[in-house]
Amino acid sequence: MEIEKRFIENYLTHRKYSYGKLFSFLFIGLCVVFSQFYWDQSLSLSQYLSANPKLVFEENELWRLFSTSFVHGGIEHLLSNSLMLFILTYFVTSFYGASVSFGLGILAGAIINAFVIMQYENNTTLVGASGIVFFLWGFWLILYLFIETQYSWPSRLLRVLGVFIILLVPTSYVPNTSYLAHYFGFILGLAFGSSYFLLHKQRIRSYEKWEYRVVSGPEPNLEQLAERPEAIEEESFWRDPQE
Incomplete structure (x- = not known):
């Protein structure tokens, strides 16, 4: 015989949570509000939002590792991150919940920021959510690789590599961009996504x-x-x- x-279907066939858009708008809204405070130097709050090695590690102002992810250097910087941040927050929230997209995303952002500014000189400032964006990309893609078993391993790998090359590899060098934050965030996303799958494998496979x-x-x-x-x-x- x-x-x-x-x-027929798998975990990624249907959304698991209905509030993906809500948290996408919330994430973008926080970035807009924090950035506005940061840009308005007349407000005393603006000096407490960004992170650099001196303020974080010498002054022990550890909250900056979290707040600096919502702060952007200018409107162009904010807009460049907003589209991907909105899309990824929506999809990760819709399938894995806000505790992953929002909670784990912000925690990962702090880890990324800490690692990156450790490589900087004391007064070099790091701002922006791009580390979180790349973290969410890594998280989503590694889980796609594990979940979409209807495709062969080579087929899944080619799809993931295609997305990475087309969307995540820069076509030009921008001096003020922290590529270390990008790719450390992506690697961290791969690690967290792999751990998530191992912890929830039975439920996902069901x-x-x-x-x-x-x-x-x-x-x-x-x-x-x-x-x-x-x-x-x-x-x-x-x-x-x-x-």
């Missing part, structure tokens, strides 16, 4: 549904399927109309 396997088509031979039964536990578990079969 020959059985053909057909994919969303996989397949159907099995009898290509040749008699109708299947449990004895014939003893060596195909995945088919027994699903107990889902179909035949072509002409059969």
Whole structure:
């Protein structure tokens, strides 16, 4: 008996949470508000938002590791991050929840900021959410790689590499851009995404549904399927109309 396997759906087929847009707008809104405070030098709050090595590590103003992710150097910087931040926050929130996109994203941003400014001179300032954007990219892509099992490993790898090259590799060098924050954020996203999958593998895999088509031979039964536990578990079969 020959059985053909057909994919039906998996964890990424349907959204799991309905508030993706809400948290996308919230994230962008916080960036706009914090940036406005930062740009208005007449406000005393503006001097407490950005991060540099001296203020964080010598003055122990650790909150800056979090606040500086919402601060941007100018309107162009804010706009360049906003589109991807909105899209990624929406998708990650819709499938994995706000605790990942918002909670874990902000925590990852602080880790990225701490690592990057450790490489800077004392008065060099780091601002912006691009580290979080790349973190969310890494998180999403590694989970895509693990979840979309209806495609072969080479096919999944090519898709992920294609997205990385087209969207995440810069076409020109911009002096004021922290590429270290970008790619450390991406690597951190890969690590966190892999850990998330390992912790939730059973739940994620439970969303996989397949159907099995009898290509040749008699109708299947449990004895014939003893060596195909995945088919027994699903107990889902179909035949072509002409059969």
